[in-house]
Amino acid sequence: MDLKQRYKQTFGDSEPEFLVRAPGRVNLIGEHTDYNEGFVLPIAMSQSLQVLAGASGDGQIAVYSTAFKETVHFSADDPGPPSKPAWANYVRGVAALLSKEGILLKPGKLLIHSEVPIGGGVSSSAALEVGTALALLTLAGKTMDPVPLALLARRAEHQYADSPCGIMDQFICVLGKAGHALLLDCRSQTYEHLPIRLDRTTLVIMDTQVRHELGASEYPMRQRQCREGLAELRESYPEIITLRDVTKSMLEPFEDKMDMDTFRRCRHVQSEIARTQEAADALRAGDLEIFGQLMWESHESLRDDYDVSCVELDYLVEIAESVPGVYGARMTGGGFGGCAIALVRRDAVGQLRSAIRRQYDSRFNEPAIVYTTTASNGATVRKL
Numbered sequence: 001m002d003l004k005q006r007y008k009q010t011f012g013d014s015e016p017e018f019l020v021r022a023p024g025r026v027n028l029i030g031e032h033t034d035y036n037e038g039f040v041l042p043i044a045m046s047q048s049l050q051v052l053a054g055a056s057g058d059g060q061i062a063v064y065s066t067a068f069k070e071t072v073h074f075s076a077d078d079p080g081p082p083s084k085p086a087w088a089n090y091v092r093g094v095a096a097l098l099s100k101e102g103i104l105l106k107p108g109k110l111l112i113h114s115e116v117p118i119g120g121g122v123s124s125s126a127a128l129e130v131g132t133a134l135a136l137l138t139l140a141g142k143t144m145d146p147v148p149l150a151l152l153a154r155r156a157e158h159q160y161a162d163s164p165c166g167i168m169d170q171f172i173c174v175l176g177k178a179g180h181a182l183l184l185d186c187r188s189q190t191y192e193h194l195p196i197r198l199d200r201t202t203l204v205i206m207d208t209q210v211r212h213e214l215g216a217s218e219y220p221m222r223q224r225q226c227r228e229g230l231a232e233l234r235e236s237y238p239e240i241i242t243l244r245d246v247t248k249s250m251l252e253p254f255e256d257k258m259d260m261d262t263f264r265r266c267r268h269v270q271s272e273i274a275r276t277q278e279a280a281d282a283l284r285a286g287d288l289e290i291f292g293q294l295m296w297e298s299h300e301s302l303r304d305d306y307d308v309s310c311v312e313l314d315y316l317v318e319i320a321e322s323v324p325g326v327y328g329a330r331m332t333g334g335g336f337g338g339c340a341i342a343l344v345r346r347d348a349v350g351q352l353r354s355a356i357r358r359q360y361d362s363r364f365n366e367p368a369i370v371y372t373t374t375a376s377n378g379a380t381v382r383k384l
C-alpha cells in the first residue's frame with residue numbers, strides 16, 4: 001500500500017496535504033569530534049524518513065509510526081513532558097520546543113515512515129526530529145532557518161530522549177546537498193559543501209544489524225573522559241578551550257603522565273580532527289587513495305584509542321581491506337554496532353558483497369545488510 005493510502009486508512013479518510021523528507025546521514029570521517037568542537041565530514045543519504053501531514057480539527061497532534069504501528073496523541077497547546085512510548089518523545093520534544101520558541105502549533109495528523117534503518121547508526125533520530133519539526137512548522141504556517149532548526153532538533157534529543165549528542169546529525173539533515181559532503185566546523189558552526197567526485201566509485205554501507213546496549217552509557221562516558229583529559233592539559237596550557245585546540249606535540253608528553261585511557265581518548269580526538277581536515281583536502285583534490293587511507297586510520301583510532309568499535313564492525317572493515325578496489329573503510333556514527341562504510345571502485349562492489357556474504361554472514365547470527373547510498377539533499381517539504 002502506498003503511503004497516501006496508508007495515511008487515509010490510519011486517519012479515517014482524510015488526505016495528507018504535504019510530504020516532508022528528512023535524510024539519514026553517513027559520516028565519511030570525523031567521528032566523536034563534534035562534541036569536542038572539531039570538524040566532521042558527513043553526507044545526507046539518499047534514504048530518508050518521510051512525514052505525510054495534514055491539518056486536523058480536534059486540537060490534537062496525532063502521530064502514527066509505520067515502524068512501531070501505533071498512534072500517539074498530544075495536545076497542540078501543550079505537548080507535555082517525555083513519556084512512553086520512547087519513539088514519540090522525539091516528536092513531542094520538537095513540538096514542546098517549537099512552542100517554547102513562541103510558535104503556535106496547529107492540530108494535525110502525521111504519518112511517519114522511515115527508509116532510514118531505525119537505531120542503525122545512520123541517524124534515524126535526527127531525521128525524525130527534523131522531519132517532524134518541519135511538518136509541525138509547515139502546519140503552523142511558519143518556517144525556520146536551517147541552523148536554528150538543527151539546534152532545536154538537537155535540544156529535543158538532549159531534553160526528551162536523554163541522549164547528549166553533538167551537532168553533526170541534525171546539521172547534515174538540514175544542510176545536506178546532493179553530490180556534496182558537508183565540512184562542518186563544530187566550533188563556529190560554519191560549513192562548506194565539498195563536491196564529491198565519485199564517477200567510478202560507490203559508497204557502500206554495511207549494517208551489522210547489531211545494536212550493543214553499551215553505546216548508551218559509553219557515549220557520555222567518552223564525553224567525560226574528554227573533559228578529564230582537557231582539564232589535565234589545561235594545567236599546562238591554560239589557553240586551550242576544548243580538545244580542538246590541542247596539537248600532537250602538545251599531547252605527546254602526556255603519554256607518561258595521564259591515565260592511559262584518558263590519554264588514548266585525547267589522542268583519538270586530536271588525530272581524528274587532523275585527519276578530517278586532511279580528508280577534506282583530499283576530497284578537494286579528488287584524491288581517493290589518500291581519502292581511503294585516512295578512513296582506515298580513522299577506524300584503527302576508533303577501535304584502539306577510543307574503544308567504540310566492536311568485533312562485528314572490525315570484521316567488516318577487515319573483510320573490506322582484503323578486497324582489491326576498496327579505497328578505505330571505517331565504522332561510522334557513535335559505534336558499538338550500527339554500520340561501517342566503504343569507498344569502493346564501482347567494479348569491485350560485487351566482490352565486496354560476496355566476500356561479506358561468505359565470511360561475515362557465516363560467522364555471525366545476523367547477516368550484514370549491504371546497500372549503497374549517494375550524497376543527497378537535506379530535508380525538504382513538498383505540497384501534495
Ligand code: GLA
Pocket residue numbers: 030031032033034035165166167168169333334335
Ligand atoms: C552520534 C552523535 C553525534 C556524534 C557521533 C560520533 O551519532 O549523535 O553527534 O557525536 O555519534 O561522531
